[in-house]
Amino acid sequence: MKLTVNGKSHEIDVEPEMPLLWVLRDELNLPGTKFGCGMAQCGACTVQVDGIAVRSCVTPVGSVSGAVTTIEGLGTPAALHAVQKAWVELQVAQCGYCQSGQIMSAVALLREHPTPTDADIDEAMSGNLCRCGAYPRIRAAIHDAAKRIRGA
Structure with a gap:
């Protein structure tokens, strides 16, 4: 499946039920999104999908149809958000x-x-x-x- 993260298109070969959190961390090597509780209770895993905050630990990657932004895509050390x-x-x-x-x-x-x-x-x-x-x-x-x- 295709996934757009931080403005870049990625081809990923994972099960659609895999939580977006693990795709970001393990498949795309974007460790800024953190695992906290795994139940959408703590917010450590929050990313944005089309500008809306979502809990990536409970969001199946197969359900993501918009552009994902992680902390790595927000700003740079030279140009912070x-x-x-x-x-x-x-x-x-x-x-x-x-x-x-x-x-x-x-x-x-x-x-x-x-x-x-x-x-x-x-x-x-x-x-x-x-x-x-x-x-x-x-x-x-x-x-x-x-x-x-x-x-x-």
């Missing part, structure tokens, strides 16, 4: 394990709500767990990124 830049500057990450999923959810949120309220952020990010408890910094970084994206 506004959310990544805010994450770095506000020192959001502690252990960092959940952060790729957090960032992918935040980018999807800002695409839909360019000026999110705290309630919008809390709702959109509620499926992303951070065992380190960096939630106040996550919220602050999302507000900061929203300003960056708007050019404020």
